[in-house]
Amino acid sequence: MADLLRTPVHGLHLRLGARMVPFAGYEMPVQYPMGVMKEHLYCRAAAGWFDVSHMGQVILSAPGGAAEAAAALEALVPVDLAGLAEGRQRYALFTDAAGGILDDLMVTNKGDHLLLVVNAACKAADIAHLRAHLPDGVTVTEQADRALFALQGPGAEAALAALVPGVETMRFMDHREALWRGVTLWLSRSGYTGEDGFEISVPADRAETLAEALLAQDGVAAIGLGARDSLRLEAGLCLYGHDIDTTTSPVEADLAWAIQKARRAGGARAGGFPGAERILRELAEGPVRRRMGLRPEGRAPMREGTAIFDAPEGGAPIGTVTSGGFGPSVEAPVAMAYLPAGLAPGATVWGEVRGKRLPATVAALPFHPARYKR
Amino acid sequence: MKYTEDHEWLRVEGDLVVVGITEHASEQLGDVVFVELPEEGRGVSKGDEIVVIESVKAASDILAPLDGEIVAVNGDLADNPALVNEDPTGAAWFFKMKVADLAALDGYMDEAAYKALIG
Structure with missing residues (x-):
């Protein structure tokens, strides 16, 4: 290798x-x-x-400390970072001008600077993106x-x-x-x-x-x-490059929870991030399609790329599986797919596996309950 | 016992050939979670994809090693796919086939040749 x-x-x-x-x-x-x-x-x-x-572990520092770095970074993410207290971490997304997702990341307020953790496959592009778009006063340092x-x-x-x-x-x-x-x-x-x-x-x-x-x-x-x-x-968590990418918006990806009130319409710092027009519109009107869970019947996994239909035969696909496999704790196959937003948990759809349409039930995420210590 | 380059083992049982996958293949696949078997009575040609094995990692196919007819499939695998990891060369046989010509088996590797193949 x-x-x-x-x-x-x-x-x-x-x-x-x-x-x-x-x-x-x-x-x-x-x-x-x-x-x-x-x-x-x-x-x-x-x-x-x-x-x-x-x-990638990346530090953003500025003469004005974490507050200045946070204010600058808010121009690239639809997330309330001014409201992120020292010693706290928050999930964030780099969006593009079309409202797609460039990467997802964690942002931590460390008092005199911000610490970012970004995906390995995206880290070079993320660092270039930060350097290109943050003001000169903000320094971007990879902690290699x-x-x-x-x-x-x-x-x-x-x-x-x-x-x-x-x-x-x-x-x-x-x-x-x-x-x-x-x-x-x-x-x-x-x-x-x-x-x-x-x-x-x-x-x-x-x-x-x-x-x-x-x-x-x-x-x-x-x-x-x-x-x-x-x-x-x-756990229903997205994998960048599979469940989210530049063709999916945060609202379609069911990540609206990551967009705090301050950045939404009527908020203290509404908009002001790439793709705000589309993302704020989807927050208001709802997206056309949304990431949902799928529980295939039987034991055959529905893997990434599996086309989903609304009938056991005929018709065009209504969506595609973005992640799928066998859930060892669920003891059954599980998948995530982008499907028409009107579908609700309990609805039956069909996934085409090796030329055969197999039934699956739309399911709420996560498949396995989270056990975070809140 | 004979072996194919696709890591199948072939065992003659009377006038039938029993087919499964090798220990090496089962290790490479990882935990098997689903096995799709052919219908009994199906006529197959050498090279046909007749079994699908889904592991936690990926799907893979088992090819018909010879021309013939599927006369029995191992229904235990549908309920307990993990058998493929637990006992690949015993309890986890996939199917038994009646072949036109048992002599066609001679074209496959013996154990020594297969061991050399997998190193």
């Missing part, structure tokens, strides 16, 4: 017996010897450690010398607290810095599995030591990208 980048814990993945695959320009573990299904269930029952160091881990599942709190006492008091989307063996960790109570858990940024040269200390805790196992995908799918 020449030309692929490696994360700071590449050697650890190999020692753990991971099967490595190319992902977003990196050589990443898709699974460990436990296998995708057991890793998924293990994370929901105990705790999973994930290496997500391929994701830090690794990023996720620790997810009902056992995550106890496992991390054994190394870093006090994290028990953090609530969902809280952020803090903490010292561990003389090194500063950036901790967020967040993740991508629907479980309680943490995301942990650590300097690259201490990443392996920290990973080993976490894995040494009872009830913590390494989890690969395969299970990360089935966990997030059951």
Whole structure:
């Protein structure tokens, strides 16, 4: 796998017996010897450690601190960042002029600056986008010398607290810095599995030591990208490049909850982000199509690209599956698709799998209830 | 036992050929979550896609290794697809076929040749 980048814990993945695959320009573990299904269930029952160091960690700093950086960044996202308190994190979206989505990201107010976490496949474009559109006073710095881990599942709190006492008091989307063996960790109570858990940024040269200390805790196992995908799918969370991209708007993607009142019509800072015209119109009038859950009947998964119809035969497709597979905790196939907005949970549609139309029921998301510590 | 380059094993049972996938294939596929089997009585030609295996990762096909007729399919796989991971060369056989010419099996690899193929 020449030309692929490696994360700071590449050697650890190999020692753990991971099967490595190319992902977003990196050589990443898709699974460990436990296998995708057991890793998924293990994370929901105990705790999973994930290496997500391929994701971009970016600091936005400005002479006026986080407030100035937040005010500037609001020009690129339909999100209330002025209202994001110090030590808090919020989900955001970079939108384009047509109201499509360039990437989704996490934004944290760290007092004197903002910390952004962006998708690996988008990070170069995101950084260029920030540099091109933010005012000169805002500095964009990629934190390429830090690794990023996720620790997810009902056992995550106890496992991390054994190394870093006090994290028990953090609530969902809280952020803090903490010292561990003389090194500063950036901790967020967040993740991508629907479980309680943490995301942990650590300097690259201490990443392996920290990973080993976490894995040494009872009830913590390494989890690969395969299970990360089935966990997030059951949790109803979007994967950029699949469920959201420049052809989908935040409202179509059912992410209107990420657009706070301050940025909506009548809000204190209404509009003022790329694609505001379309996005505000869709907020007011409703979108034509919307991302929804699908529960295929039977056991055959409906994977990405599966065409969806409103009848068992004839007619044109009414939508397409954007993510689909088997949900190990749901014990059945699950999928997400863009479908006419008028469809409600309980409606029957048909997905064409290998030339045969198989019935599926429109379902509310998530498929597996979230267990965040609010 | 004979082996195909598509990682199927073929075992002669009387005048029938029993077909499944190898341990190596089952490991590569990962956890199997769905198996679609052909209808009993179906006539097949070598190379026809006759079984679909869906794992947590992807869908893959099993091809008919020989010309013939499907005379039995393993219904246990519909209820318990995980058998393909648990016992790929035993309980998780996919189908039994009556073939026109058992001698056509000679064209496939023996165990030593298959082991060399998968390294």
